[in-house]
Amino acid sequence: MRTIVVTLFICFLGFAAFYDITDGFTVLTSEASRRLSIRQYPVLVPDVQLVDVEDKKQSFRTLLARDGRVALVAFIYTRCNAVCSVLGDEFQQLQQAIIAAGLQHQVRLLSVSFDPMYDQPAELQRYAQRMKADSSVWSFASTVNTEELSQLLSTFGIVVIPDAAGEFVHNAAIHLVTADGKLARIYDVAEFKQALHEARVSYVRK
Amino acid sequence: MIKRTNLVNLVIVFGMIFVVVKTPFGVWLEESMVRHMLIQFPLILATGVLLGFAMPVRIQQRITYFNAHGLSGLILFMLVTAFWMIPRALDHALLSPSVEFAKVLSLLIAGMAIQCSWRPAGPVIQTFFIGNWSWMSAAVGLTYQTSSTRLCNFYLVDQQILTGQGLTILPLILVSAWIVSLREVQS
Numbered sequence: 213m214r215t216i217v218v219t220l221f222i223c224f225l226g227f228a229a230f231y232d233i234t235d236g237f238t239v240l241t242s243e244a245s246r247r248l249s250i251r252q253y254p255v256l257v258p259d260v261q262l263v264d265v266e267d268k269k270q271s272f273r274t275l276l277a278r279d280g281r282v283a284l285v286a287f288i289y290t291r292c293n294a295v296c297s298v299l300g301d302e303f304q305q306l307q308q309a310i311i312a313a314g315l316q317h318q319v320r321l322l323s324v325s326f327d328p329m330y331d332q333p334a335e336l337q338r339y340a341q342r343m344k345a346d347s348s349v350w351s352f353a354s355t356v357n358t359e360e361l362s363q364l365l366s367t368f369g370i371v372v373i374p375d376a377a378g379e380f381v382h383n384a385a386i387h388l389v390t391a392d393g394k395l396a397r398i399y400d401v402a403e404f405k406q407a408l409h410e411a412r413v414s415y416v417r418k
Numbered sequence: 419m420i421k422r423t424n425l426v427n428l429v430i431v432f433g434m435i436f437v438v439v440k441t442p443f444g445v446w447l448e449e450s451m452v453r454h455m456l457i458q459f460p461l462i463l464a465t466g467v468l469l470g471f472a473m474p475v476r477i478q479q480r481i482t483y484f485n486a487h488g489l490s491g492l493i494l495f496m497l498v499t500a501f502w503m504i505p506r507a508l509d510h511a512l513l514s515p516s517v518e519f520a521k522v523l524s525l526l527i528a529g530m531a532i533q534c535s536w537r538p539a540g541p542v543i544q545t546f547f548i549g550n551w552s553w554m555s556a557a558v559g560l561t562y563q564t565s566s567t568r569l570c571n572f573y574l575v576d577q578q579i580l581t582g583q584g585l586t587i588l589p590l591i592l593v594s595a596w597i598v599s600l601r602e603v604q605s
Binding site: 218222230239275371373375383 | 483484485486491493494502503504507509568569570572574
């Protein structure tokens with residue numbers, strides 16, 4: 213009898229621990245948990261200083277508000293050979309899709325570098341050209357100070373780890389940010405069509 | 419009240435935990451997913467087992483009151499080890515000192531639990547337990563290997579695949595060792 217009571221108690225503790233770490237048996241990874249939480253409670257992006265390809269500085273929220281479109285944001289670094297080039301590829305397809313559907317007044321693309329030391333405006337410009345970016349749809353930016361950068365990455369849930377080859381490894385995702393500066397959705401890179409669809413819905417609903 | 423030998427044992431155990439978690443060696447272990455899960459975890463569990471052996475007879479007897487056939491202990495071990503195979507739990511352990519503490523404490527207790535429970539369980543329950551633990555480990559191992567995305571924010575995909583292979587091979591070793599030990603019992 214005592215064994216049964218203690219065993220039940222252990223099971224109860226186990227249940228509580230599993231419930232907690234899996235957000236009520238819905239997620240197994242930190243990434244999934246973050247996406248779920250943002251979907252339910254969109255968060256305001258930090259108002260960090262960004263610098264664009266023309267060396268123009270403005271704060272993130274101002275940039276979003278002035279523009280008025282819904283932004284699909286990805287984090288990259290221009291020297292990247294791995295995930296970012298995949299991201300670049302999806303963004304190119306998104307760019308084509310946006311232009312083909314005539315959505316350039318509703319949805320924009322924004323690639324933000326997390327390697328500000330190397331990715332100066334000139335470097336971003338070269339990257340934009342390499343990606344054949346249409347500046348009316350797709351813009352590029354870098355952060356100005358490292359403290360703000362880590363603030364930005366932490367809000368977007370991007371973890372950057374230097375790897376053996378002297379590059380960075382990071383989780384790649386597409387982030388939907390509304391004109392009022394709210395991070396509202398996060399998608400896998402492969403879900404870019406859904407991202408575009410929901411960006412459009414989110415713009416129309418505004 | 420505490421006997422000197424017990425005190426020495428406790429100091430040894432805390433020393434081992436400190437080395438495995440807090441020193442540069444511990445940091446090195448946690449830097450890689452394979453070392454974290456397949457070296458550090460077993461080391462903490464082993465420390466728990468040692469702690470179990472060093473426990474005064476009086477306390478051991480107390481525990482048997484509520485650990486008939488080692489049932490409570492084995493279930494505790496199962497739940498604790500299953501929990502620390504969840505990628506998010508690993509992330510949290512690296513992110514927050516309190517979760518890291520909970521990790522060490524729970525694995526230590528799981529080690530003690532298996533030491534207290536193994537003999538009382540007897541060969542039938544032991545076999546059932548080994549079988550269940552093995553398929554759990556292998557299933558998690560296969561998931562780690564086949565996942566197309568990175569599961570832990572702190573570890574790279576190649577680490578994840580390697581850990582998955584380790585978790586898949588581990589049951590093979592366990593089951594083989596178990597069969598060998600059973601044959602010894604029979605003869």
